[in-house]
Amino acid sequence: MGAIYANNNDHRKGIKYRRQAIEILRQTKDSITLAAALMNTGYGYYLIEKYDSALYLYEESGEIYSKKNFEIGKAYNLGNAGLVYAKQGKTLEAEEQLTEAIEILKELEDSYAITEFEIEMANIYEQRGEKQKAEKYLLGALAYAQEDGLKERIRDASLQLSELYSSEQEFEKAYEYLQNYLVYRDSINNEETIRKMADLRTEFEVGQKQAEVDLLEEEAFAHRVLLWSGALIGGLLLGVIVLLHRFYLMKVRTARIAKARRQVIQGQRDELDHLNATKDRFFSIISHDLRGPVSNFNGVTYLIQRSIEEGDQEELKSMGIMLEESAQDLSSLLDNLLDWAMSQQGTFPYKPQSINIAEICNPALRVFKNTAKAKSIEIDDHVTSDLQVYVDVNSTSTIIRNLLNNALKFTAEGGSVSLNIEMQEKFAVIHVSDTGIGIPQDKLERLFVFKGVKTSYGTQGEKGVGLGLNLVKEFVDLNKGKIKVESEEGKGSRFSVFLPLAKS
Incomplete structure (x- = not known):
């Protein structure tokens, strides 16, 4: 404190x-x-x-x-x-x-x-x-x-x-x-x-929320005006029978105008709800993707503490280099996520391009290298491949980071996590395997379904919100791919992501 x-x-x-x-x-x-x-x-x-x-x-x-x-x-x-x-x-x-x-x-x-x-x-x-x-x-x-x-x-x-x-x-x-x-x-x-730009982004989102509240207040006011008008017209109808027909026509006309206005307001509200839901998803994605790098920092601090206790100066220097690399990876990830979020216009941006699959996998592996080291988990820190895929880089990076994060989260100390790449027909296949706790058979069928906020804990109490695999499935579909899961309780899991190859 x-x-x-x-x-x-x-x-x-x-x-x-x-x-x-x-x-x-x-x-x-x-x-x-x-x-x-x-x-x-x-x-x-x-x-x-x-x-x-x-x-x-x-x-x-x-x-x-x-x-x-x-x-x-x-x-x-x-x-x-x-x-x-x-x-x-x-x-x-x-x-x-x-x-x-x-x-x-x-x-x-x-x-x-x-x-x-x-x-x-x-x-x-x-x-x-x-x-x-x-x-x-x-x-x-x-x-x-x-x-x-x-x-x-x-x-x-x-x-x-x-x-x-x-x-x-x-x-x-x-x-x-x-x-x-x-x-x-x-x-x-x-x-x-x-x-400061990140602070301005937060202020912008708060302003959007306020605009939504103001719009709802205006709608409520419009409803009150309509009710008052109806009551007034009703009173006039009772008081002036001679003008009944005229007042009736006026009421019908007023109702039509009110209905048209309600439809306009409803359409605007639906659009705002859609934009707000998309924005909330982006914040969820950013928060979820930052868990890995922040956990990486926690891993480094644990290793630094251990090196201090053991008086290992060489290891401390190595930890300093790791901290610098982790800070650079986190800064790069923040830039990418913020640029990506600010480019959205009500939907998740999908801008596919031809890229070597290793260029997406290796940054994700670096992000989790220190987390793995802190848990004594063996993990690749580099993969090579000459396969070119045609995907949206940001959403595909989110897929890889979430799968690696889950693999490390549910693998106990001394285990291993691996990432391998191969080609099957017209797809590049990324296999993320672990020797963790595995997934019960009854949960495999609803693995990619997100029903409200749910908390899950890893082998060392790592906290999650149950959003990661739902995002993985959504982004795999966005990139016109598919995903398969093989798991045995107590022996580990293997997630296979199929991504379309770029046309040569």
Whole structure:
């Protein structure tokens, strides 16, 4: 809870929950976790400028890390204390703490923290007028940041180098680093723009809902007006018998007009209902397809935690690369899903094209690679095929992702999941097989029927909404294909998707 509030920049609530965690951890023997909670709480105090409180907590966490010889924790603790001393203007203490932290982190090859601490060292030397030392630390921080693709640190180091060289009247170097700063600043801003576009999409959908409500209110008002008119006409008919025939004709005419208007309103409402249903399906698809990549992140975090506990630094570096790849896959998937959803005009878009089937399968396999690793499940990470299919890429990708997600979800640790491709007559056939729990015979006949929201759980409690296989069947039909299922309870399942080959 404390981390969630801190990540949303509500540091005061983050501190509140972390202090509660500290009190609980003091009753346990888990001193390393206690030290981490103390250090993170101290960093929260640093961010809200309560420096004495931050140093008090750093002192206690530092003693624990030193006693346990936990070098990475000790380095972070020293560096964070150095940041506080720098804010207090105690540059000698800050320099001592930051220097020791950087030396430890270089041995551990933790470039993320090194860049932050070296940039702060450069600030200290700039304040003293020692420009050469400041330049050395800024160039070192920039090199580490460029090596690991840390965009924000590249941006900050480039800006400080530009300002440093400008103050020394080395304008060519100042201009070079200013250009580098602008490139990375714009790149980071573009990522913010993508997030804002997603927010605008949500606002647009809320506006559509409001328009539907307004239309229903107008319809209700029209019905009330019609009833009032009828009552008035009835009263006039009773009061003025002589004009009965005329009023009768007026009533018939009014009824015809009202009926015609109701038909128009009904048609508009039906169209809105259809558009709204399609929109809801798109949100369901997007939510369902994001489960795989998010689960992939959970798998990586589990492996990172295990590597930290085992002190396996090489595995941690590997996990860092996996996190970057997973983030790129998730970003690509989000872009594709949002572009796809925004292109719909009341129906699911179907834009078939000729494409190699492996180009659809391999991205899906990468998305679930870390989820499989976290469950110790063997899975292909790459398939090759020269078969060209004629399909809609987005809906076909959804088919593959859903089948792989289900296979992993219902396969226990130590099992295996495979994806194979072959040709049968005029179809490319994708086989997704697993050694999971299988499907009871009585459920096979209604496997692809979705009747309201239903929750199913995997071998490790993974939650689903029962939407995936319904979408698979719908999208297989959309792409003029077919699907077959073979399963035996307790021995696993095999889903075979037949997709039409492209005409040569």
